[in-house]
Amino acid sequence: MNNKLNSCTKDISQQYIMMLKDWIPTDASIAIAVENTYIYFHSSHQNIRLEVGQPVLPGSIAGQVLQTRQKTEAILDNSLFDTPYYGIGYPINVQNQPAALVVVLPPAFSAKKTEPFQFLTGKQEEEWNPIAINKISHIESLQKKTWFYVDGEQFKTTITLKELQTRLPSYFIRIHRSYIVNIHFIKKMARDLTSNFIVTLIDGSELPVSQSYITNLRNALEF
Structure with a gap:
């Protein structure tokens, strides 16, 4: 310049x-x-x-x-x-x-600006299902689409992770550019063979924690 x-x-x-x-x-x-x-x-x-x-x-x-x-x-x-x-x-x-x-x-x-979501409406095949927020275990961004999970079932929503992050209750934590997790569904946190943190949910799902979001998780769970 x-x-x-x-x-x-x-x-x-x-x-x-x-x-x-x-x-x-x-x-x-x-x-x-x-x-x-x-x-x-x-x-x-x-x-x-x-x-x-x-x-x-x-x-x-x-x-x-x-x-x-x-x-x-x-x-x-x-x-x-x-x-x-x-x-x-x-x-x-x-x-x-x-x-x-x-x-x-x-x-x-x-x-x-807005109140936290009380529920999300997810799509399965040709059906739309309103789901209470506290029943959602985690939310994922995959192939430019957003999915959330309830009792092992997958639902699609039109709301992006960026938007959801500002509208979810405080017990939802962003742990990765592709994942937001409900801390009430976390079973344990541990490091993998490469020393990266992995979150294991109650249903056995394993989600990676990126370095840029590890502070969020530590502050929320105080470890």
Whole structure:
């Protein structure tokens, strides 16, 4: 990125902050990305993992805005925060360069937007079945579809894991990019031959725990 662009970044960023501060929460975060690199970031959130100069991740809100040049909003996983977050991205220009302005609302905002699910409606063949949330042992993302399991039976839902993570009761824990588990159905946790954690459920199902989510599980079960 050239020196001219670097020299004007602060002034441009401050202009956007002045426009935004009247309507966004004081603990929201603001990021600006140009040429697939974050050139500005401001946040009062202590658990965020984002720095100036960091490349834009594919699939992130900033990445989608830079690619499509359209306003983008989504609930995303914990690639930046320790918990899911809600963000809105806007296409802007910085020194005639395509850029993305991203406003990230605090995790608490996302949690307060909607009440936790009391049930999920799952599909089996040509039937739709409403299932009480507390009967679901775990939820899986597989081949771009979401499945949940009850007494060994598999049901399909149209709701993504990212969305579910913000709407499930606190006893559901994300343990992997592809799995959310109901802790009431966990029988044991142990390391496998490669020292990775495996969660074994009461029905014998074994689910992997990825390194990025092991803290979630430890905090929930205090081990």
